[in-house]
Each structure stands twice: as C-alpha cells, then as structure tokens.
Amino acid sequence: MHVPDGFIDAPVSVAAGVAATAAVAVSLRGARRELDERTAPLAGLVAAFIFAVQMLNFPVAAGTSGHLLGGALAAILVGPCTGVLCVSVxxxxxxxLFADGGLTALGVNILNMAVxxxxxxxxxxxxxxxxxxxGRRSVTVAAFAGALLSVPGAAVMFTLLYALxxxxxxxxxxxxxxxxxxxxxxxxxEALITAATVGAVIAVRPDLVHGARGLATPLKLRVGGELVDAPAAAPAAVPAAARSTRKLWLTGLATALVLAGFVSFYASSSPDGLEKVAADKxxxxxxxxxxxADSPLADYSVKDVDxxxxxxxxxxxxxxxxxxxxGSGIFWAVRRRRAQDLTAASTAAPSAS
Structure with missing residues (x-):
C-alpha cells in the first residue's frame, strides 16, 4: 500500500506529513515508557523483520498480491508507540534506499501504514x-483479529485522503x-502472518511480548467456602539465560536475512492492492x-548486478x-533518554521531600 508521488495533491500531502510528524513525536515520548533494557534491542529487530516480510508479496486474487503492513505485529510485540516508530523506520x-513509496507521500504512508x-x-x-x-492462546487470537482489521482500516484512510x-x-x-x-x-x-509470529515468540519468550504482559492470574484459595486471592509469593530470581535476548535476537535476524535474501525471490510479482486499484480505476x-528512481538499490535490486x-x-x-x-540506533537513544529521565527523577526526589 505504498502511495507513490502524484496520487495525492500537495496540500493534503503536507497536512498528512504534519499529522504523521506529530504522531511520531508522540510515539517517541511514549516509547520511553515501553522500552527497557531487554525490549529495546528487539525493537530494531522487529523493524528489520517487517522490512523483510514486506518483500514477500502473496497472491490474494486474480492478478493482485498483498504484503504485510506490520503495524499490528509491531504494536503487539513491542508496544503501540514503539510499533509506530518501527513501521515508520x-x-x-x-x-x-529502494524508491518504494513517494518521498512527498512519506507522511501519507506513515499515516496509513504506521499510525x-x-x-x-x-x-x-x-x-x-x-x-x-x-492465556497465551487468547493473545494469538486477538492478534489475528487486530491485524485483520488493520489493513482495511489503512485502506479506508487512503480513501479519505484521496477524497480530500x-x-x-x-x-x-x-x-x-x-x-x-x-x-x-x-x-x-496479514492476520495469519501476525498470529503465527506472535504465537512463535510467545511460545519461547512470553516475557518479551508487550501484549502478553499481565497474563498471569492470581492464585485462588478457598477459605470458609469462599474463593480469595492467595498472598503474593516473592518473585523468583530470573536466570541469566532467561533474561538474555541474544539468542532470540540472533534467530530473528537470521530469519529476516533468509526471508529477504532468499525467499523474496519467490514472492508474487503481481501488483499489490493499491497498485491494482490505481491501474484499474x-x-x-x-x-x-x-x-x-536512479538509486543503486531502486526496485529492490542492486545496480549493475545482472x-x-x-x-x-x-x-x-x-x-x-x-x-x-x-532502528536499533533510534531505540537505543530512546532507551538512554528514559534512563536519564529516571536518574534525574531519583536524584530530585530527596530534595523535593
């Protein structure tokens, strides 16, 4: 659904750019609350994974293909504010780099495909x-439904911008x-890819899935014929292997490289939904x-490689x-800013009291 230059006139493109800039600014602020020392490195990986999967156009109807937009996947894995930033990157x-999506339409595309x-x-x-x-199964089901609705939602937004x-x-x-x-x-x-990816991550590291936080239900005890919450147990120490995200990060990066570097060759060559509608109408x-258009990487190919x-x-x-x-550079900077804010708050608290 990458909108090229010339589909939307200058005034509306500028207005969309202003709205997209505001959304990114709000997301940068919100991402400080979502990212911590474990999830910040994964946010850049999520962006790279979305890039890779977007190269895998799949057929959806006669002469038409589609590809992942990624907003639902990013929001559920790393949080909505961070998700907006992932897709924007x-x-x-x-x-x-690849001449995909107009530069004057960047605000339109961020508004449609990210926000x-x-x-x-x-x-x-x-x-x-x-x-x-x-439960974990409910997270996967909800991810499927959210992703399913997100794509027509982006199509409706494009239609509104086109009307304007x-x-x-x-x-x-x-x-x-x-x-x-x-x-x-x-x-x-979109829903199938999102649900499969969220399900795979939640099966091995549910602690890293933003949308799966708070799934644990309190233990109930029957006292005097009534169910009451059991006293909270002291948190168990988390093994270093469980805290580390290196294995997941390396596995995810290898998967993204294989998808983009090899599997993408077998993607559908049919125009995607917007391209098909634009040509037909x-x-x-x-x-x-x-x-x-003259970039060495335009159209996802390396110039002079036959x-x-x-x-x-x-x-x-x-x-x-x-x-x-x-992506990793941006999210590292956001995480560092959060750490600075927390340090400033902790040093200011005694003097305030």
Missing amino acids: VLLMQGI VTVLVSYAAFRLLLKVLPS GGTTDVPIGKVFTAMAGVHVLIGIG GIDAKARAHAA DARLSGGLAGVIGVGATVAV
Whole structure:
C-alpha cells in the first residue's frame, strides 16, 4: 500500500506529513515508557523483520498480491508507540534506499501504514483480551483479529485522503469499494502472518511480548467456602539465560536475512492492492517518477548486478542490515533518554521531600 508521488495533491500531502510528524513525536515520548533494557534491542529487530516480510508479496486474487503492513505485529510485540516508530523506520528506508513509496507521500504512508494500522489493531487487540479467557492462546487470537482489521482500516484512510486531495477525477465510491474489497483479502494474509509470529515468540519468550504482559492470574484459595486471592509469593530470581535476548535476537535476524535474501525471490510479482486499484480505476494517471528512481538499490535490486536472484537477494540483505542498524540506533537513544529521565527523577526526589 505504498502511495507513490502524484496520487495525492500537495496540500493534503503536507497536512498528512504534519499529522504523521506529530504522531511520531508522540510515539517517541511514549516509547520511553515501553522500552527497557531487554525490549529495546528487539525493537530494531522487529523493524528489520517487517522490512523483510514486506518483500514477500502473496497472491490474494486474480492478478493482485498483498504484503504485510506490520503495524499490528509491531504494536503487539513491542508496544503501540514503539510499533509506530518501527513501521515508520521501515517506510523511511524503503522510500530513501529502494524508491518504494513517494518521498512527498512519506507522511501519507506513515499515516496509513504506521499510525492507522497500529491504532486500529491495538484497540481491537486490547478489547478482545478483555472478553477472552486469559492465556497465551487468547493473545494469538486477538492478534489475528487486530491485524485483520488493520489493513482495511489503512485502506479506508487512503480513501479519505484521496477524497480530500486525489489528483484524478475518480468517483470516491468506486475507490472505496475497490480498496476495501481487495484489502479485506490482504488482511487475512496479514492476520495469519501476525498470529503465527506472535504465537512463535510467545511460545519461547512470553516475557518479551508487550501484549502478553499481565497474563498471569492470581492464585485462588478457598477459605470458609469462599474463593480469595492467595498472598503474593516473592518473585523468583530470573536466570541469566532467561533474561538474555541474544539468542532470540540472533534467530530473528537470521530469519529476516533468509526471508529477504532468499525467499523474496519467490514472492508474487503481481501488483499489490493499491497498485491494482490505481491501474484499474485511473488513480495513477498523474503519478510521478520517484526522486530516487536512479538509486543503486531502486526496485529492490542492486545496480549493475545482472543476475536477478543475486541482485534481489543482495538488496534484501542490505535493506535488513540498514533497517536494523537505523532502528536499533533510534531505540537505543530512546532507551538512554528514559534512563536519564529516571536518574534525574531519583536524584530530585530527596530534595523535593
């Protein structure tokens, strides 16, 4: 659903950019509360994993494909504010390095693919967790539902932006029907990928899944015929092996590199949902060439490497490396700022008293 330059006019693109900038600023502040010494390194990995999986277009209908958006996955694994930042980093890397998604449309893409997907999916996820039985399976089910809803939510946001600033004269009813229809199908793929990934992580390290925190229910004792909460036990010491995230980080990075460097060669070559709708309805009549169209990595291939498999694989590996490096740097800085805030608060407390 990467919107290229020229689909949305300048005023609406600027307004979307302002809204996206505000959302990223709020997310940077919120991420300080979500990230700790264990989850901060994983946030950069989540961004790299989303980048890799977005290269794996899957067929959804005749002549149409879809790919992961990633907002639901990121929000559930590392938190909604951090999730917005993860997807924003991916979109920035794709736009600058790979000419995927217009640079003037970056705000539109962040609003659609990062902000809306996170808000819709995480709201649905939390709502479902309140009504489902407490447990890991419920987290996976809620993740599936949240991801399923997030993709049509992003399609609706694009339709709204197109209604406000579309550069072609296409009836908005036709745009909405086409976008909603195909992206409901893409949402099923999004939901399956999200649920499978969340389920895999929660099976081995539930303590690292943001959406799974607080799952433990208090032990009940029957006293005088009534159930009462048992006294809280002293927290057990956590083994160093359980605290470490190195094994999970290395496994996740290796998986992302394999997906981007090898599996991506077998992805569907059909246009994705937005590309197909744009071509069928004439939305792309005024699309402009990407400013980075001559980039050495444009279109996810390495310039001057003739072998298509090698060229695409190298581009994918470079993209994963760049995304994990930039993302990890950002999240390390956010985590360091939180540590500084906590230190300042602790030193100021005695003097305040």
